[in-house]
Amino acid sequence: MQFPQSLNRTQLPLFEAFLATTAPALLNEVVETPWQDEPQAFSEMSLRGAAGHCLNLLAPILRELSQNHDARWLSLIAPPSSLTQTWLRDAGLNRERILLLHPRGEQSALELAQEALKLGRSHTVVSWLHPLAQHARQQLEQAARQGQAQSLNISLG
Numbered sequence: 001m002q003f004p005q006s007l008n009r010t011q012l013p014l015f016e017a018f019l020a021t022t023a024p025a026l027l028n029e030v031v032e033t034p035w036q037d038e039p040q041a042f043s044e045m046s047l048r049g050a051a052g053h054c055l056n057l058l059a060p061i062l063r064e065l066s067q068n069h070d071a072r073w074l075s076l077i078a079p080p081s082s083l084t085q086t087w088l089r090d091a092g093l094n095r096e097r098i099l100l101l102h103p104r105g106e107q108s109a110l111e112l113a114q115e116a117l118k119l120g121r122s123h124t125v126v127s128w129l130h131p132l133a134q135h136a137r138q139q140l141e142q143a144a145r146q147g148q149a150q151s152l153n154i155s156l157g
Contacts, residue, residue: 041149042152059093062126063093074098074126077101078109083100110127113140120147125149125151
């Protein structure tokens with residue numbers, strides 16, 4: 001059943017009382033606590049599920065990072081085997097701005113990520129380290145600050 005609606009009717013002021021009493025306080029709070037200007041040096045994301053689904057969720061993030069206007073690299077440290085050059089191309093990533101790095105010899109993926117961050121030749125270093133202890137997080141954050149980069153760790157489960 002439909003009821004005819006008059007176009008001349010005004011909407012009821014449902015939130016008028018709320019806005020009159022609460023909005024000024026909220027606005028003052030926002031003005032008093034501005035956003036941080038400096039980006040976080042370390043971020044972590046946890047993805048659970050089938051590898052293909054996880055990569056599909058990750059694709060837009062990596063695409064955006066690969067198209068960063070920073071002249072430095074997007075470095076991918078020890079990515080899963082399903083993240084191939086073909087996948088990078090099919091996902092629309094700028095492969096000319098990406099370094100795929102794997103640890104060699106006795107070097108761990110954590111050590112490689114720290115080295116890549118400290119060098120400062122990458123705007124973002126994405127690692128796949130799991131599990132990551134608090135001490136390792138602090139090491140990555142410190143290395144990122146030293147190299148003026150960002151560290152993103154992805155935990156696949």
